[in-house]
Amino acid sequence: xxxxxxxxxxxxxxxxxxxxxxxxxxxxxxxxxxxxxxxxxxxxxxxxxxxxxxxxxxxxxxxxxxxxxxxxxxxxxxxxxxxxxxxxxxxxxxxxxxxxxxxxxxxxxxxxxxxxxxxxxxxxxxxxxxxxxxxxxxxxxxxxxxxxxxxxxxxxxxxxxxxxxxxxxxxxxxxxxxxxxxxxxxxxxxxxxxxxxxxxxxxxxxxxxxxxxxxxxxxxxxxxxxxxxxxxxxxxxxxxxxxxxxxxxxxxxxxxxxxxxxxxxxxxxxxxxxxxxxxxxxxxxxxxxxxxxxxxxx
Numbered sequence: 001x002x003x004x005x006x007x008x009x010x011x012x013x014x015x016x017x018x019x020x021x022x023x024x025x026x027x028x029x030x031x032x033x034x035x036x037x038x039x040x041x042x043x044x045x046x047x048x049x050x051x052x053x054x055x056x057x058x059x060x061x062x063x064x065x066x067x068x069x070x071x072x073x074x075x076x077x078x079x080x081x082x083x084x085x086x087x088x089x090x091x092x093x094x095x096x097x098x099x100x101x102x103x104x105x106x107x108x109x110x111x112x113x114x115x116x117x118x119x120x121x122x123x124x125x126x127x128x129x130x131x132x133x134x135x136x137x138x139x140x141x142x143x144x145x146x147x148x149x150x151x152x153x154x155x156x157x158x159x160x161x162x163x164x165x166x167x168x169x170x171x172x173x174x175x176x177x178x179x180x181x182x183x184x185x186x187x188x189x190x191x192x193x194x195x196x197x198x199x200x201x202x203x204x205x206x207x208x209x210x211x212x213x214x215x216x217x218x219x220x221x222x223x224x225x226x227x228x229x230x231x232x233x234x235x236x237x238x239x240x241x242x243x244x245x246x247x248x249x250x251x252x253x254x255x256x257x258x259x260x261x262x263x264x265x266x267x268x269x270x271x272x273x274x275x276x277x278x279x280x281x282x283x284x285x286x287x288x289x290x291x292x293x294x295x296x297x298x
Contacts, residue, residue, distance in 0.1 A: 046137055046138040046139075046140075048143055048146070051143050051144055051146075052147045052150060054138070054147070055144075055150075055151040064116075064120050064124070065117060068113045068114075068116050068117040068120075069155075071113050072113035072114060072159070072160075072163075076103070076107060076160075076163040077163060077166070077167060078106070080102065080167035080171060081167070081171075081174075083102045083103075083171075084102055087175060088174050088175055097261065098180065098184060098259055098260050099175055099180060100168050100172075100185070100188040100259055101261040102171050103164060103171065103188065103192075103259070104255065107192055107196065108252055110196070111196060111224060111255075114197075114200040115199065115200065115221065116203075117200065118152060118199075118200035118207065119203045119204065119207035119216040119217050121148055121204050122145075122207045123208070123210065123211055126211040127212070127213060141294055142294070152200060152201065153200070156197040157193045157197035158193075160193040160196045161189055164189045168180075184260065187258045187260075187271075187272070188259055191258045191272065194275055195254075195255060195258065195274060198275065199224075199251070199282075201282050201286065202223075202278070204289075205282065205285035205288065206219055206220055206285065209285070209288060209289050209292050224250075224251045224252070227247075227250040228246070228247065228251075228253070231243045231244075234246075248269065249269075254269065254274035254278070257270060257271070257273070258274065
């Protein structure tokens with residue numbers, strides 16, 4: 001006896017498949033290699049303006065800047081005012097000594113603060129490893145070095161010039177002396193500000209070359225003080241010429257020329273000569289720092 005066939009349930013009609021062209025984008029999206037991300041934020045290379053803005057943010061947001069520049073400001077103001085008060089209380093005649101030269105002592109001590117900040121502006125990033133992030137954001141090392149130099153120079157120049165001008169006004173009023181000439185004012189304020197800011201740039205270049213904060217600061221303090229100390233202890237007549245040269249080109253003597261009160265009797269430099277000499281030395285050091293940053297790894 002033959003079994004009749006079992007009736008099958010009617011199948012639901014299948015939905016028509018989408019065309020291949022419509023499914024292709026989804027398949028292509030899944031086949032993209034991992035690690036690729038299309039950011040909705042537009043990307044562009046870092047410019048010099050971006051580097052300057054970054055360096056300004058860094059230099060004004062760290063505590064070392066506030067401490068070093070704060071101590072420098074206090075030294076310039078306190079020592080300058082106390083010197084003027086002491087001279088006025090002694091009732092001594094200053095003779096041919098310029099009134100503005102009383103600000104020399106505070107500026108000389110303030111150079112230590114500027115040197116420290118100049119070195120730390122770049123050497124501290126090598127110590128913490130932050131330089132890797134900086135060079136990743138801005139791969140052009142010359143642009144990074146230029147931005148650091150520009151921000152540091154302008155900041156130091158403005159603060160030094162403003163403080164030396166304030167101290168000069170206070171000293172002139174306390175001693176009730178005749179107003180200095182325009183040339184004397186210019187060299188004792190703007191000239192000193194340019195010289196101190198350039199000395200800080202030299203420290204920044206040394207920091208880029210050595211890449212170690214303590215070592216670079218030690219080298220710069222030696223550059224400032226060692227020639228003068230060596231000259232003081234040269235008693236032999238055979239070393240007289242070398243002694244005079246060390247005294248003449250030492251940083252303290254070059255700085256005192258801006259106040260018309262040189263400690264050297266040779267009279268080699270005068271007027272704005274110290275600034276041109278330091279600018280030449282700093283340009284060579286900055287060139288060496290640029291080459292070193294380009295050739296070395298971080």
